[in-house]
Structures are given as structure tokens and as C-alpha cells.
Amino acid sequence: MADRYDPHVIESRWQARWQADRLYHAPDDDPRPKWYALTMFPYPSGDLHTGHWYAMVPPDVAARYRRMLGNNVMFPMGFDSFGLPAENAAIKRGIDPKEWTYANIERMRSQMRMMGASFDWDREVITSDPEYYRWSQWWFLQLYHRGLAYRAEAAANWCPGCQTVLANEQVVDGRCERSDDLVERRFLTQWFFRITAYAEELLRFDGIEWPERIRTMQTNWIGRSEGAFLDFAVDVPGVDEKLRVFTTRPDTVYGATFMVLAPEHPLVDRITTPAQRGAVDSYIEATSRQTEIERLSTEKEKTGVFTGAFAKNPFNGARVPIWIADYVLVTYGTGAIMAVPAHDERDFAFARTYGLDVISVFSRSDVDTSRPLEEAYPSGDRMINSGPFDGTPAAEAIGRVVAHAAAGGYGQATVNYRLRDWLISRQRYWGTPIPMIHCANCGIVPVPEADLPVTLPEHVKFDPTGVSPLTQIAEWVNVECPACHGPARRETDTMDTFMCSSWYQMRYADPHNTERPVSRDAARRWLPVDQYTGGAEHAVMHLLYTRFFWKAARDLGVVEGDEPMVRLFNQGSILGPDGNRMSKSRGNVVAPDDQVAQWGSDAFRCQLMFVGPWDQGGPYNPTGMAGIVRWLHRLWSVATEPPVLTDTPGTAEARALRRATHKTIRDVTLELEGFRFNTLISRLMEHSTAMQKARDRGVADRAAWDEAVDVALLLTAPLAPHVTEELWAQRGRPYSIHLQRWPAFDPELARDDEIELVLQVNGKVRDRLHLPADAGEAEARAAAFASPKVAALLAGKEPKRVIYVPARLLNIVL
């Protein structure tokens, strides 16, 4: 009798063997078709937690399956290792961010080895290594030369907790996505990436299979809206300016009874009359003190102040008052609107509060336009009160009005986006230095490519001051200007870490290249990613940035094709046994190291996949582990303790076992293709039970039995790589099971020779019949009416209808 299944002995042994053999290395020169499987790389926070396992195990299973299908699979891993936690550790505990980070990487790498995942460690990428961030800087320079990186002053999101600015995508409900602090607005000069240049292309998802949900979120975030610019002349003595507004409803221009500027609009100061100056200044003051949350609240009463100035409607010369109000955002459109209270809910509320005119410019059968309106109505039938346009049908209104404005030189059709450029400056130390130099003579000068990387200085003081700690390192900051050789200063801000993760998938293809971020050959060989997996929380951050970055890289000639990742699958999040997010304070943390110590890696891997559908996530069930462990023991038992084997392929038992085996191949393959790991394991459990029952009869056909056991091991190999490798070896099969071909299923062998037909009367199940698999409708009907139960219910009545679903069901309607 063979030894009992003891995961601890076999797992470390096989892990060492695989590593020594570089079993999972994807060679560049390999004739097999490539498959690039990628799962989002982790931040090295210290310990590998269950969430990491949950994110990494299923992609490992899928990658192993692909390898068995005959692909040259690249499944790399690395670390997204720049970022704030390292610096915060430095501030709190006086540890150097670099030491902290690299110690964590060391630890997490060893924890990942225990997972038994098939990562290609030869391709490891660490974003805080100078050999990596040198290329992040190189990308920055290329974007700068193309006009895609620029410096500008703008209202920036300032996180007081992180002591740095954030991109719009990193502000959630007015709070910092990382620290949850309330975000403040500050006007600062910062570096931006011109993601808006690709707004239109980012709305197209041609040729990629991404979840509808993610595509919708990105589409909404980009927020395309068609409309027009219209120019109103400012009617203020001594101010010769146009007031440009963006509107999606140029057809309502005759109903514009006032204008509204954002309080931060640059024209406010120049047009405000002396009489209104005090009110305007104090309103601006009050607005600037509000948090983003207060300001964006839709519940709040609309407030605003009259500037004392007027503008002239270019269509009819009407003189309309100019107000400022915080419901108009300086960051969207032109920061100014024409207000049409009759047809816009917000403008209507404002007009009501301040007693401003309301003019309807569309007729509508259910609205009496001669009486004061109770509420705004957005749409109507024909234009009214609109001079020469009166009578124009709504469908033609926008086109005619815009054409008129364009002819008159005071308007044009345009498309506006909600998406804003990506603010990438961070006032922190532990990030990629922005490779720019500020020279008093030459202005902004890029660091020459030959001087890259601009490395981070060491031994820095980290007290948060709101400016980058780098400013304090005189010997680092002060440099010679590359252009005029005069004294100059380095840019002291570092890049948003989302920059690092925007192109890491390219670097895995060619991780050690010292000439380029990725060679043309490597890019052609490996890119794009065939299957990407990760959490959906990155929908409008990483997943949008990386698409932008790829398109820019394509236009720079570095990569080919339009999209970085062909297929995307988002897993859900694994929760504690109590259904809450795992946290130390709740005491519901499941530590992978403990689970592995207790049950082994194979069992933990399988249990994570078995608890439910991967895309839904859900609570981890530690007591359910018993079922998985029993199943693995059963697999061990049938593989090591066969029945007496005979050469009797023709028996019913032999055929039944082969049928079970081939149905399992068919089902498991389908489940695997669909990433349905929980039901996949169910199918494998059923097959193990079938084998056990066959074994317990004491005798089995040799060919059917060997096939059943071999197939069970092969199909289980991606999920439980260690125990299957061990059993495969014990059966004397060639090393390694993970290099074997995925079994093929034979439909002939999988076919049933008997079917169960459900008999219904009036849609209710009354009986079941067993018929030969090749029985047709006529036989089925005959057998059904012969059933005593059916006959009793029929009681001699003539059926109205008989519905027959081949090989499944027969329903008699009375």
C-alpha cells in the first residue's frame, strides 16, 4: 500500500524541482504559438494575503491549461514597487523606503513560490529598479517631444494626508482613493499627460473582448458630448473680450436669459463692476473654502452672485446679465455657460432663486408657454420666440442654429469630453524622478537620453512638507543646464505610480534590454497580452491609462496594434468568513501561510476556486476545506490503490467508466474556457467518485481504468499541480505532467446509450422513462402513453397537444 497523501512533503520537493528545471520559462525562440497570460502585479506591501492568492491562482490555472494545449505560455510576475506606503514607513519608523520595499519583495517572492504558480521568474520586473524606471523616464521624454507631456497651471486635487496632488481618477466621492482624506483644490503648476488627445479612440473597443461593465465605465468617464461653442460679446466698457460657452443645446440660444461663469473663470475679475466687487469677492472666497464634496452636492440650493456685467447674445443682440455660481465647473467645457432656464432644470432652479427671466423657445402640446413655467422642459416640437428660426422642427433645430452661428463667425459645432488630462506630478520621494531641468536662461530643458536614468538620491529626510523631499537635496537638485551649461535645477516632483504600471506588460517581453524599453522583435513576438486578469477597481485608472499609453507607444513606433490587452477578465474580491472585507481589526483574516501549513498549497488553491464563481468573489469558507481535502485524498487513493485489472473492454462497466471519463474531459474543458473554476471542480469530484465506485467493485478493465486515472490527473494538474505531479510520477509516467498534452475527448465514447425521458401532464412531472438513446419521437410517444401513471391522468381524454423535446421531455396537454 502506498503512503498517505502528505502535501507538505511533496509540495516543497516539486517546487524545488520545477525551479531547478526552469519548467515555466517561456523561451523567445520557440516555434509553438505564443500565449501571453498576465495578472496585475502586486504592490510589495509586506505579506502575501489571501486576496493575492485569489487573484493569482485562477490565472495560473488558465496559463497551465494553455501550456498543455501546446502554447508557448509567458506568465510573468513582478512588483509595482514605487509608492507611498514605503515612504510612510520611512516617516513613521525611520526605515529607508528602498530597504523596506526590497525586503518585502524578497518575502513576497518566497510566499509566491509556496503557491506553486507557474510564473516565469526570469522575466521579473521591479518598477523601482533603475533599469526599469530609466525607461519610464525615456517614455516621459518621448511623450514630451510629441507634445503629449506638458506643464500647466490648473486646479489640482490636493490630498492633505498623502501631501501630494492626485489625478482626477484617484479622487472618489471627493476623497483620496488611497487614504480616504478629503481632497482640497489647489492651483498649481504640474506635469500632465495629454490623454484627451486619445479620447475619441479610447471610446472604441474594436477587436478586444473586455467586460461590458468596464467598457461602460470607461465610456462614461470619458463622457463624450456633442454640442457647440458660442461666443457672446462682453458688454463692458474697456473690455474687448468674447465670452465663449459650450452648450449641447445651441437650439435654445434665444432662451438664454443670463450667463453663468465658474467663480474661478479668468474673466470674472475684469468684468466685475465696482458696485458688485465686494459680493463677488466674498462669494469666491466662500466657494474656495468648500470641500469638493460640498461643492458637488446636488442636494444643495444653488447659489451665485451677479457680477454687474452684461453680455450680448450674438443672435438677437439681447443684453443678458453675467452671474457667477459654483454649479458651473471651471474644469469642464469653457467654464462658462449660457443659462436657458426654460429648458434646463439647473438653470431653472437658479433663475427661480434669483428672480431671473424665463423664456420658452420650444412649443409643446402639454405646456402652456404663455403662463409662467412650473418646471423646465428639455424638449419640444418647434422653435418659438426665436426670431427667424420660429417654426423650425426640433429635429432640425440644432443643425440650423449652428450653421447660422458658424456663418456669422460666432460659433461652431464641437465635441467636448468630461475626461481631463492625466496629472502625473507627485510631490513625493519614492517614485520615478521626472527627467526635466529648469534653467533660468533656457526654461524647461529635458534631460538628454544619454544621461538617463536620473536616479533617486539616497539618505533623504522624509518629513512631509507639501513639497517633494527631493528639493532638500542640494547636490541632487543643482545641476548644469544641458543646453547652456549654466546653473539649473532638477524637477523635484516624481511620477504617479500609474505611469509605471502603464507599460509594464511591454517590459516583460524584453525585461533586460539595455537599449530600448522593448525591442521590436520582442514586441512582435509577445505583444499584446492575450489574457489579462485583475480587479475591476482599476476600470478608469490603470485600465484606462494603459490603453492610452499603448496608443501613444504605437504612434511612437514602439509597438504595433491598437490595444494592449485582447481579453480582460475581472475577478471579484474574496472576503473573510464573516462576509466582510478581511481586516486585522475585524479579526477575520485568513492568512495563506497558515492555510498552506495546515492543508497544503494544492488544497488552498482548490478551495479558493471552489467557494464560488471567480468573477463574483464572496466569503472564504474555511470549514469547507474538509471537502476539498477529502477529494484530494480520494484522488490519491484511486491513483495508488487500483482494483484487480483485467482485459475486458467490452463490459458495461468498462464502457460506463470510459463514458464518465470522456464526459468529464468535455465538461472540464468547457468550464476552463469559461473561467468557471467552481463548477469545474464539481465535475472533477464527480469523476473521482465514479472511479472510486468502479474501484470498490474490485475488478475493472485495465484500459478503461488507466485512462480514467491518467485523465483525472491531467485534468486536475492545472488546479493542484503538486499532488498530480507526484501521482503522475508514481504511476511511472514521463516528467512533467505539466508538459503533457491536454486530453482529447471522444464524442462517441461520451455518448449515452440510454436516455431518461421526463413525462409531464399539463407541465407537471408525472413519470420518467428510460429509452434507448436512438429512440425517436414515435417511440417516445408510444412509451409515454403506455405509462400507467400517465394513462390514469388521461382517463380516456384526448390530449390537446403533445410537446416533445428530443431526448429530454414529453409534455401532454389536456
Next chain:
RNA sequence: GCCGAAGUGGCGGAAUGGCAGACGCGGCGGUCUCAAACACCGCUGGGGUCACACCCAUGUGGGUUCGAAUCCCACCUUCGGCACCA
């Protein structure tokens, strides 16, 4: 407020127009054992019955259909996203 996903036994879940509850946990009963553990076998939605029969049951209420967890309408609840974007 708007958009989307979901709601099924004691629990995780399966079934996406055709046998509701696969698979597993837990529970109950049994075999083995001096005993326990492990393992194995049987039962396990509710009512009803000695046992069958039968009836009820997939958040709630309607509808479509021979037939609905599945499709449609309304509502309730939970989760996610968006939320003055002119």
C-alpha cells in the same frame, strides 16, 4: 436621482425556457473501533403520509408560454458605478 449586476435549502453555490437545489460544507443515522480520529455508506427544502400519493416552494405582485429561478412589466432589498459635466 440615473445606469448596471444580483436576490435560490441551515451555509457556499448549481441549473439562463424543459426533472429546482449539481458539487461541497454543516446536520442526522449507520459501518469500522475498547474508544476517539480518519475513512466509508445512507438520509437531509417545507407540509403531508406508517410508507406512498399528493400539495407548496427560487425577494414581492402581475404577465407571456404547453412549460418560467430563467423572458416581459411594476415594486422591495443588497452591492457596484455615476451623480450640477451645461
